[in-house]
Amino acid sequence: MDSTVSIFQLKMEDGITFFLLSSVLLLTCGLSREDDAVCVRPILDGNIELASNQTHFSPGEAIVLSCKQGYTPVSGPRRIVCIVDGTWTRTRYMCKSKLCPYPDPPANGEQYYEDTVYLSTINYTCHEGYTLKGSRTAVCQANGTWSTPTPECKAVSCGLAPIPKFGMIIYDRTVRGDKTYFGIGGTYRCLPPYALFGNPRAECTIRGTWTKTPECRVVTCPPPDNIEKGYMSNGDRRDFDFMETVKYGCNDDYVLDGNMEIVCQQNGNWSEKPSCKASCPIESEKAKIEYRGKKTWTSDLQNKVILHKEIVSFYCKDTVRNCTYTVPTQCLDGVLKLPECFEELSKFEYNLNSTEIQQC
Structure with a gap:
């Protein structure tokens, strides 16, 4: 009986002992697995490089951080360490782009x-x-x-401008040496009696070439004709060269209308000739007028005429206000129209008003 009980107890004790040993083994195995926890390759900022190519790391292992080419570190430790819980130590390591110096723009x-x-x-x-x-x-x-x-x-350089035969160029500004540059220009001229055909202006273009060069050609004009009631300075019956001139004048009381001088033009023709225009006689002898800035009587005018294109003002009477006012009229090639309001004074009125006229 005692021996049976002892065996049972032993077996029970053995069972308890086995159970307890099993629990220790399980605990020991669990701790071992925790100690073997690993860290996976960290994911960091895209401009940071890792010194190792490993994908898994054991606790205690460290990775050195660096910046990719073109980037420079800002702050934070350069090493991170795998800790037992499978995570990495923290870092503020950052990489920022490298800077180049601010550039200077090129001249021009x-x-x-x-x-x-x-x-x-x-x-x-x-x-x-x-x-x-x-x-x-x-x-x-x-x-x-x-x-x-x-x-x-x-x-852009063009060199010197080409010169036409019997011609020359006058540059807009001083040219030194044998170089000219874009934007500089000049004006062509021909030596007398040659005339210029083409664009007289020249310019160094952006292509590094000059604009088209004009030509210098001989030009003559036939002998000019005289004008009616006038005379000219040169009556030679010959051909005249380009740019030669002839002057005109008028006889007696005739007035030259137009340019006094004509010139032989590039097209071989003379410029427009003037004409002689007749002066205008003053038909009224008893009239107060304003002429050439002065008040006078028609009877006091020399030769009793007004020259072509001259203006004279006649006095008209305002019967309501009992005063006079002036109305201008112009002499045109011998014709002078008197104002409609003008009335010639009688001999009595002429003598009465010869000293003063009351103006409105």
């Missing part, structure tokens, strides 16, 4: 860019009349410098 040109950080681009252009020597673009590189130096904008 422009530059266009939005930023000066890594991989930014500059585009260069030149002003009109200048050509770009160098690269039209530059890129901000990983080392903080621009890929190409600032280009030059060189003025």
Whole structure:
């Protein structure tokens, strides 16, 4: 009986002991798995590089951080460590783009860019009349410098303007040496008696060439004719060269209407001749007038005439207000129309008003 009980107890004790040992083993196995926890490859900012290519890391292992090409670190530790819970230690490590210096625009040109950080681009252009020597673009590189130096904008050169035979050119400004540049111009002239055919203006163009050169040709005009009631300064019956002139005048009281001088033109014809216009007689002898800025009587006029295109003002009477006012009229080639309101004074009125006239 005792021995039976002892065996049972032993078995029970053995069972309890087994149970307890099993529990310790289970606990020990669980701890072992936790100790073996791993960290996966961290996902960081796109501009940060990891020194290792591993995908899984054991607790205690560290990774060194660095910046990709063209970026520079800002702050934070450069190492992160895998800890036992399968996470990484924290870091504020950041990478920002490298900067290139602000560029200077080319002389006589422009530059266009939005930023000066890594991989930014500059585009260069030149002003009109200048050509770009160098690269039209530059890129901000990983080392903080621009890929190409600032280009030059060189003025377009034309050389000296071609000169037509029997001609010359007068430049708009002083030219030194044998070079001229875009925008400079000049005026062509021909030596007498040659006439210029073509555009007298020349210009150095953006293509580096001069505009078309004109020609110088001989031009003559036939002997000019005299004008009626007039005379001319040169009566030679010969051909006259381009730009030669002849002057005209009028006889007696006739007045020259038009230019006094005519010139032999490029087309071989004379410029328009003047004509002699007749003066106008004053038909009224007893009239008060204003002539050449003075008040006078028609009877006091020398030769009793008004020259062609001259203006004389006659006095008309305002019977209501009992005063006089002036009305102008012009002499045109021998014709002088008296104002409709004008009435010639009687001899009595003429003598009475010869001293003063009351104006309105």
